Every structure is written in structure tokens, then in C-alpha cells.
Amino acid sequence: xxxxxxxxxxxxxxxxxxxxxxxxxxxxxxxxxxxxxxxxxxxxxxxxxxxxxxxxxxxxxxxxxxxxxxxxxxxxxxxxxxxxxxxxxxxxxxxxxxxxxxxxxxxxxxxxxxxxxxxxxxxxxxxxxxxxxxxxxxxxxxxxxxxxxxxxxxxxxxxxxxxxxxxxxxxxxxxxxxxxxxxxxxxxxxxxxxxxxxxxxxxxxxxxxxx
Numbered sequence: 633x634x635x636x637x638x639x640x641x642x643x644x645x646x647x648x649x650x651x652x653x654x655x656x657x658x659x660x661x662x663x664x665x666x667x668x669x670x671x672x673x674x675x676x677x678x679x680x681x682x683x684x685x686x687x688x689x690x691x692x693x694x695x696x697x698x699x700x701x702x703x704x705x706x707x708x709x710x711x712x713x714x715x716x717x718x719x720x721x722x723x724x725x726x727x728x729x730x731x732x733x734x735x736x737x738x739x740x741x742x743x744x745x746x747x748x749x750x751x752x753x754x755x756x757x758x759x760x761x762x763x764x765x766x767x768x769x770x771x772x773x774x775x776x777x778x779x780x781x782x783x784x785x786x787x788x789x790x791x792x793x794x795x796x797x798x799x800x801x802x803x804x805x806x807x808x809x810x811x812x813x814x815x816x817x818x819x820x821x822x823x824x825x826x827x828x829x830x831x832x833x834x835x836x837x838x839x840x841x842x843x
Contacts, residue, residue, distance in 0.1 A: 641716045642669035642698065643812065644749070646742040649677025650726035650761040654686055655786060658805045659723050660696035666814050671710065671717070672697035673742050677726075703740045710745035719755030720746060721808060724786070727762050727769055734776040746781075756781040757811055759804070782811055792820040 643663060647656035656678070663670040672694065679690040694700045701708045709715040722729060722742065729742060733756075738744035749756040758781055762769060773783050786804040794800045806818030 640669070641718045642671045643718045644671050644673070644710055644720040644745055645697065646673045646675075646720065646722045646725075646729075646745065647678040647682075647693075648675050648722060648724060648726040648729045648742060649681050650724040650729075651681065651685065652724040652759075652761045652786060653678055653682045654801055655759055655804060656723040657682075657686065657688055657693055657696070658801050659721065659808060660693065662805055662809060662816055662818065663814070664696055666809070666816060668718075668814060670697045671699045671701065673701050673703055673710065673745060675703045675740065675742060701741055703742055706738070706741055706744055708741060711741060711748065713748050713752045715748075717749070717754060719757070719812060720749040721757045721759070721812075722746065723757075723759035723805075723808065724761040725758040727760070727772075730758060730760055730769070730772050730776065733758070733781070734772040734779075750776075750779050750781065753780065755812065757784055757808060758782065759808065760785050784808060784811065791822060792824075 645656065645659060645663070647653055660670055660672065674690070674693065682688055682690060682693060701710060710717070732739055732743040733746040736747055738747055746756055758776065760773065760783060777783050784807065788794065788800045789803050792799070792803055794803065802818040806816055809816045809818070
């Protein structure tokens with residue numbers, strides 16, 4: 633009898649048009665370094681924000697993922713519960729996307745894939761980005777959290793004594809990876825000695841691999 637080795641299901645990553653697309657980019661870099669298969673959905677507005685906020689090109693970001701799907705393609709694999717994944721991370725998650733996910737409005741593949749993730753009882757993590765938060769935003773977060781989603785806003789931790797913006801970004805991305813049990817060296821843990829180098833100074837952290 634032939635034994636077929638089972639591969640670990642991929643992790644679905646979505647990038648919406650909220651400010652903070654660099655979190656999604658850094659997450660993809662970290663997943664490549666960790667050898668975790670990443671399937672990417674990036675919205676049109678995310679690509680516009682990417683150009684406005686970073687020096688990255690949309691094509692370069694797509695190259696970081698193993699598979700890429702168009703947000704308007706509701707016939708693609710992530711739209712079906714039969715497509716097995718380890719879960720889904722929306723980084724960053726706009727308030728529009730949050731509202732649609734909370735109320736089951738599948739206007740695009742990102743929203744549909746998130747709906748599928750919830751109904752299949754898989755882990756859904758939303759890196760929500762907005763300030764200040766209205767009562768509507770807070771109600772939506774509470775409702776989707778009750779449905780099983782993890783709400784993880786990008787809140788910096790200063791006990792790690794960040795020395796750069798990259799350190800702050802790495803801390804948030806590292807905590808996201810923690811939620812999925814993915815090993816990394818991005819976070820200086822509470823209780824680590826003060827003399828240790830900051831994450832951005834380490835040589836064993838994730839770096840983009842050639843596409």
C-alpha cells in the first residue's frame with residue numbers, strides 16, 4: 633500500500649485597502665521564511681494603498697505568495713469550504729471589510745473567504761486598522777469575535793524597546809504568527825534580557841526569498 637504524505641494546508645492571507653499594508657507585506661515575507669504556504673488575495677484598493685504608502689510594487693508583493701487570487705473572482709478555490717486551509721489572516725482589515733465579514737455580505741473574495749473560514753470553524757484573524765473607533769466599529773468587532781474571529785489591532789509593545797518602525801511592525805507580525813503556532817524570531821519576549829538585540833538587528837529573521 634502506498635502511503636501518501638499529507639501536506640500542511642495553506643494559510644490564506646488577505647490585504648485590504650486600509651492604511652498599514654506593510655503589515656500584510658511583512659507577514660508574507662515571514663511566512664516564506666517559515667516555509668508556510670501562503671495563498672494571497674489582494675484588493676484593488678490595497679494595491680493603491682501599497683503604492684501610496686510603500687516602495688513596493690503590487691507584482692513584487694504577489695511574488696511573495698505561493699498562489700494569488702483576484703478579489704473579484706468568486707469562483708476561485710477560497711470561496712468554497714471544500715478548500716482546506718489552516719485559517720485566514722486579513723492584514724490590514726479595513727472597517728468596510730470588517731462590516732462585510734461581520735454581517736455575511738460577500739461582495740468580494742476576501743469577504744467570502746472570511747465567511748467560509750468562520751463557517752468551517754477555522755481560525756480567522758483580523759488586523760483591524762482604524763482610529764478613533766466608532767460605536768459601529770466596536771459593535772462589529774464584538775459581533776465577529778463572538779462568531780469566532782480573533783481581533784488583533786496593530787498595537788506596539790514598548791517593553792521591547794523598539795529602535796525603528798521595522799521593529800514595531802515585526803512585533804505585530806510576530807504576535808500574529810504566534811496565534812497560528814508558527815515559529816519566528818520577530819518578537820522580543822517579555823522577560824528577555826534588555827541587552828539582547830532588537831528584532832531588526834537579528835540575522836536570523838525572515839527575509840524575502842527570490843520569486
